[in-house]
Amino acid sequence: MNVVKEKLWTRQYTTIVLSTLILFIGFYMLTAGFSIHITEISNKPTLAGSMTTAFMIASLVTRFVSGIFIQKLNMKVLLLISLVYFMGTIGLSFLNDSIGYLLFIRVLQGIGFSVITVLLFTLSSSLVPSTRLGEGLVFFAMATSIGLTVGNMLAISLLGHFSFQSLLFVILSLILLSFMGSLFIKNIKKEKPVKKKTSSEPFYKYMFDRRVLLPSIIVALDYMAIAGTVNFMGALGKETNIGGSISQFFTIQAITMIIVRIFSGKIFDRFGHKILMIPATISGAIGLILLGISHHIGLVLVSGFFFGVAYAVIQPTTQAWGLSLVPPEKNATANSMLLIFMDLGMAVGSIGLGSVVGYVGYGMTFSYSAIFMVLILVIYLIGIRKMKVINH
Numbered sequence: 001m002n003v004v005k006e007k008l009w010t011r012q013y014t015t016i017v018l019s020t021l022i023l024f025i026g027f028y029m030l031t032a033g034f035s036i037h038i039t040e041i042s043n044k045p046t047l048a049g050s051m052t053t054a055f056m057i058a059s060l061v062t063r064f065v066s067g068i069f070i071q072k073l074n075m076k077v078l079l080l081i082s083l084v085y086f087m088g089t090i091g092l093s094f095l096n097d098s099i100g101y102l103l104f105i106r107v108l109q110g111i112g113f114s115v116i117t118v119l120l121f122t123l124s125s126s127l128v129p130s131t132r133l134g135e136g137l138v139f140f141a142m143a144t145s146i147g148l149t150v151g152n153m154l155a156i157s158l159l160g161h162f163s164f165q166s167l168l169f170v171i172l173s174l175i176l177l178s179f180m181g182s183l184f185i186k187n188i189k190k191e192k193p194v195k196k197k198t199s200s201e202p203f204y205k206y207m208f209d210r211r212v213l214l215p216s217i218i219v220a221l222d223y224m225a226i227a228g229t230v231n232f233m234g235a236l237g238k239e240t241n242i243g244g245s246i247s248q249f250f251t252i253q254a255i256t257m258i259i260v261r262i263f264s265g266k267i268f269d270r271f272g273h274k275i276l277m278i279p280a281t282i283s284g285a286i287g288l289i290l291l292g293i294s295h296h297i298g299l300v301l302v303s304g305f306f307f308g309v310a311y312a313v314i315q316p317t318t319q320a321w322g323l324s325l326v327p328p329e330k331n332a333t334a335n336s337m338l339l340i341f342m343d344l345g346m347a348v349g350s351i352g353l354g355s356v357v358g359y360v361g362y363g364m365t366f367s368y369s370a371i372f373m374v375l376i377l378v379i380y381l382i383g384i385r386k387m388k389v390i391n392h
Helices: 011-042 045-072 075-092 099-127 130-159 164-182 189-198 203-207 210-239 243-271 274-292 297-324 328-368 370-391
Strands: none
Touching: 011 045, 011 099, 011 130, 011 164, 011 210, 045 099, 045 210, 045 328, 075 099, 075 164, 099 130, 099 328, 130 164, 130 210, 130 243, 130 297, 210 243, 210 274, 210 297, 210 328, 210 370, 243 274, 243 297, 274 297, 274 328, 274 370, 297 328, 328 370
């Protein structure tokens, strides 16, 4: 019983969660803001998706080397340097408004995003007690997910009344606030033994572990579906004449996510992932189908609830499941793989759904993206059945 009561909300864990929340609000205000801005100045949704794809590909490539630097350098110092770098890339966004230049800026921002997120995931997972892994990762993931939800909502709302440059100024202020919070984060010294155990391993073994492949594929498909809500919600509002009110989708999604995640982490720790994943994927498919056929705000809010359930459960449950499949010295590898597949999913989803929009419109694109949820359910059920056979 004493193990169960091991403290989770330490000062360091709380600081990291709050700094991450502020940071991710800024990150996703930037992602949604770029997509909306590029769509307005080019009238090409594929270009808007390309902005996110360029960002995620740069992040993806950087992840293959960022883990090595994190093992060798002081994580707090590297985090602060990366945040200063990211603020610099936002400052550069004020200088030019051409498509090519902004695409280049998104690549630079993707590099910074990659290093910062690996650092935050590594720092936070090092602070979570093993007996409260599901709960601890759920609350950290809640910070990133609320950031995505609130960031999208704020970007759509602010760009309805102010310029893209004004949005950039707000984002810059948020990143600065996160930087100030990060000054109080201490470097995690217990990562050093992991370095000794893994440094002798070949590079590919440090970056890849077969045991985490199934959760990684699932999280990639999840982010392919999420890519639509990140990039095209503002445009869907215009297509359906709902306008900026469509941002209320994110409000309902956030409320649903917070309520569900209060319980989902404890359910994972007690009963495992199966009881969560199956209803979550079904709910996500329903939410996307309803969003695609929404022509009034009421149905948008209902879809926000159903998709919010999936959003609350799939990513943090998959991450906790992936970490539970490997020994503690492989946590860095598991986190790295999951983040790589998240980036890959967002990149493929952004450009893929952006291409589909040109043929079927925004509404049908969202409905079609429910296929990702169906694939998650099918792959998950087949995968866990094979894992049971192998284990027996």
